[in-house]
Amino acid sequence: MAAQIIEFARRPGFGSYGRATRVRANFFEVTSLPDGSIFHYDATITPDVPPPLNRRVFQQLEAKYGPTALAGARPIYDGRKNIFSSKNFAFGDAYTFEIILPEDDGAPSGKRPPRAFKIRIKKVGEINMDELHKFLNNGGAETSNCLTAYTALDVLIRYKPSLQHETVGRSFYTSAGAMQISGGAEIWQGYYQSARATMRKMMINVDLSATAFYRSGNLVDTVVSIMGCRSPDDLRRGLQERDRATIERAIKNLKIRVIHRGDSPASKRKYKIIKLTSTPATHTRFDIEGTTQDVATYFQEQYRKRLNFPYLPCVVVRKDVFFPMEVCEIIEGQRHIRKLNDRQTADMIKFTCQNPNVRANKIRQGLNILDYRRNEYLQQFGMQVSDEMALVPARILPPPRIEYHPSSRDAIFAPKDGSWNLRDKKVATGATLGSWSVVVFGPETQFPSAAVQAFIRELVVTCQDTGMNIPNRTPPIKHHNPQGNIEEILKQMWLMAGNTAKAHPQLILCVLPNVGIPLYAEIKRVCDTIIGVASQCIQGKHMMAAKKQYCANVCLKMNVKIGGMNSFLSTNQLPFVTERPTILMGADVTHPSASDQSRPSIAGICSSVDAKASQYAAAIRIQEGKSEIIADLSSMIKELLRNFYQSCGRKPDRIIFYRDGVSDGQFAEVLKNEVEAIRGACQGLESQYKPTITFIIVQKRHHTRFFPVDKRDSDRTGNCLPGTVVESDITHPYQFDFYLQSHAGLQGTSRPTHYRVLYDENNFNPDTLQTMSYNLCYLYARCTACLLCAFGLPSCTFSCTWWKLE
Incomplete structure (x- = not known):
């Protein structure tokens, strides 16, 4: 069974539904691939150093031994192995070279000796490029030889930029056009490259990226930026210990060069900041020739330099080696690895949020930097790349017809451009909210009781206008300190709600003073895991305005949280789901940050519980950190299948499993383990229960972008229209995959979703699966927009972005 599962589903054909069009995709065709074999070697460099230094060692090797031991070749190296x-x-097959790498600051060898490295090179094998040609033309299997060829082509297109620019992952970055942000940082424009196997050809996917670097220049200027001051004069009173610690955390481990010894490269020695002194330069003393002297006096006597900022602490680069900040320059090209604060994040969004025309033009500009045509490494391997962005066929699927309550005006309608409004519409099934309470996290001076009551009145009226029933129009209200005991106040409000309505509490409405995460997270933790009651958070600034549109958005969220249904698609819009009992599932695993080794990962699954696929249940588990396989999938599936049976009275005949967050290299492992877990869960409920399974990977973290060719095929932001499908030219040579851009663009360039069908016992044809996946996106209950989050995939952040922008 395992061997059968790992054979991924093949494309059953191509779809025809929808209006045909063409779009530009940020792919560039490889017009000439290497014909002969590519020779693969393994490199081991000792001592172990980071990739940038490895590349310098390899360059030194190439310069010294290129004409002889390397047979006159211009080899390429990935910086690691x-x-x-x-x-x-x-x-021959293996040899060890000894390389002497001089210091790049020109320091005399007597002061800083050059470093010695050993690099052992061993032949691994030869890549037969004929196998890759056969695979691309659907005449051969995707062998390990093909996979190694992809790696070789990736290294080939990145090698020259890696020597000329700062490299992070698959992207390289340039300081040209950098945007300065707070905290002594700046945002650099980056260019991503990846070699991709597509139908009958290799393509290079080129996209924009961005990351933060430390701003080069005088260290004092960086300190001023970190502290948010206008000039160094604002620091003349010296630094408080708290401020000193803040600066030390921000600049620790930064590489600097000193500028007080002259302008020659040998004089500008390089160091790494270890820490800051606890005293300013005027009071930082060190031993010299049997006496002690402070740093400020030493620089005055030794270098005839009177310090401009003696009140600032010194940087420590070695034990008892101190430098005043003003003689230190931050070296360019150091990546800002610390988490960006809210202001820096907002600046990053502003920098990266570019409409499709701007993004397409910047990608084309990036080709001038990449300069594939004059790349001597590509020329040597016989590889050529087109400088024209791929023009690919596409189709635009029509939107489904959405149904609201029959008493609504236009109760059944087709949305335009992926969004609509609730004007004169009632939710399909309005829930009754009788037992609830309101807690305002902030003093009455900030949120007056009159304003809170006015908002509650507007919210109640709006909810009733949209079809909810709220018999208790005056819930208990209480103000509370956001820094106080959150768990205790929520328990009190739960009791007040129940006592007031003489019924089990249904919901606690929470007014938040800001958009900070800690308070929101604590409210959800307490309500979801301790009290067991729904919570609805709103921002205080929106409450003070009490706009009807905002209240309508809140109403949508409240209605589904207490059991209502906002809208649905008629049965003929989802024939595959409605003609036989079918359960839809969406799954993901959320991981802690790479630096956090203690926290677990969280696996979450949502599944439909009704024939309309409009209501969903969830199952959540914690598991070992960083593991992508859902460990307790079998019991989660059993739990959700029981929910479906209790709601519908039928066991699902078919399971459609949308799996998020899986990279290409994890496909086989995830498929094998998780399909077996789903089957095991079904048979654990009943030995003969064997529903048919379709397992689909949903990828959103990729670099494919589409740009409309015809203006009538674009929305108001210049993005492709919702429903745009691409299934050829840039897709897999023969596996069943397609791109679907299902949502309307709000700002920037929209990202299509890549669907990869790995396993399909339901024998979908492309039109059925594409249409079903698109139509389901219109069932997102929390706002009136077509979104991928119809499946509640935990890692999909588009809904969060939408909600913040409303």
């Missing part, structure tokens, strides 16, 4: 060459090296 892999070397690829168009020629067989002359030394």
Whole structure:
């Protein structure tokens, strides 16, 4: 069974439903691939150093031994283990070279000796490019030889930029056009490259990226930026210990050069900041020739330099080696690895949020930097890349017809451009809210009782206008300190809600003073895991305005939280789901940050519980951190299948499993383990229960972007229209995959979703699966927009972005 599962589903054909069009995609065709074999070598460099230094060692090797031991080849190196060459090296299967790497600051060897490295190169094998040609033309399997060829082509297109620019992952970055932000940082424009196997050809996916770097220049200017001051004069009174600690955390481990010894490279020695002194330069003393002297006096006597900022602490680069901040320059090209604060994040969004025309033009500009045509490494391997962005066929699927309560005006309608409003519409099934309470996290001076009551009145009227029933129009209200005991006040409000209505509490409405995460997270933790009651958070600034549109949005969220249904699609819009009992599932695993080794990962699954696929249940588990496989999937599936049976009175005949958050290299492992877990869960409920399963990977973290060719095929932001499908030219040579851009663009360039069908016992044809996946996106209950989050996939952040922008 396992071997059968790992064979991914093949494309059953191509769809025809929808209006045909063409779009530009940020893919560039490889017009000429290497014909002969590519020779693969393994490199081991000792001592172990970071990739940038490894590349310098390899360059030194190439300069010294290129004409001899390397047989005149211009090999390429990934900075870690892999070397690829168009020629067989002359030394045989293995050889160890000794390389002397001089210091790059020109320091005399007597002061700082050059570093010695050993690099052992061992032949791994040869890549037969004929196998790749056969695979691309659907005449052969995707062998390990093909996978190694992808790696070689990736290294080839990135090698020259890695020597010329700062490299992070698959992107390289340039300081040209950098945007300065707070905290001594700046945002650099980056260019992503990846070699992709597509139908009958290899393509290079080129996209924009951005990341923060530390701003180069004088260290004092960086300190001023970190502290949010206008000039160094604002620091003349010296630093409080708290401020000193803040600066030390921000600049620790930064590389600097000193500028007080002259302008020659040998004089501008390089160091790494270890920490800051606890005293200013005027009071930081060190031993010299049997006496002690402060740093400020030493610089005055030794270098005839009177310090401009003696009141600032000194940087420590070695034990008892101190430098005043003003003689230190931050070296360019150091990535800002610390988490960006809210202001920096907002600046990053502003920098990266570019409409499709701007993004497409910047990608084309990036090709001038990449300069594939004059890349001597590509030329040596015989590889050529087109500079024209791919023009690919696409189709635009029509939107489904959405149904609201029959008493609504236009109760059944087709949305335009992926969004609509609730004007004169009532939710399909309005819930009754009788037992609830309101807690305002902030003093009455900030949120007056009259304003709170006015908002509650507007909210109640709006909810009733949209079809909810709220017999208790005056819930108990209480103000509370947001820094106080959150759990205690929520328990009190739960009791007040129940006592007032003489019924089990249904919901606690929470007014928040800001958009900070800690308070929101604590409210959800307490309500969801301790009290067991629904919570609805709103921002205080929106409450003070009490706009009807905002109240309508809140109403949508409240209605589904207490058992209502906002809208649905008629049965003929989802024939595959409605003609036979079918359960839809969406799953993801959320991981802690890479630096956090203690926290677990969280696995979540949502599944439909009704024939209309409009209501969903959830199952959540914690598991070992960083593991992508859902560990307790079998019991979660059993739980959700029981929910479906209790709601519908039928066991589902078919399971459609949308799986998020899986990278290409994890497909086989996830498929094998999780399909077996789903089957095991079904048979654990009943030995003969064997529903048919379709397992689909949903990828959103990729670099594919589409740009409309015809203006009539674009929305108001210049993005492709919702429903745009691309299933050829840039897709897999023969596996069943397609791109679907289902949502309307709000700002920037929209990202299509990549669907990869790995396993399909339901024998979908492309039109059925594409239409079903698109139509389901219109069932997102929390706002009136077509969104991928119809499945409640935990890692999909588009809904969060939408909600913040409303």
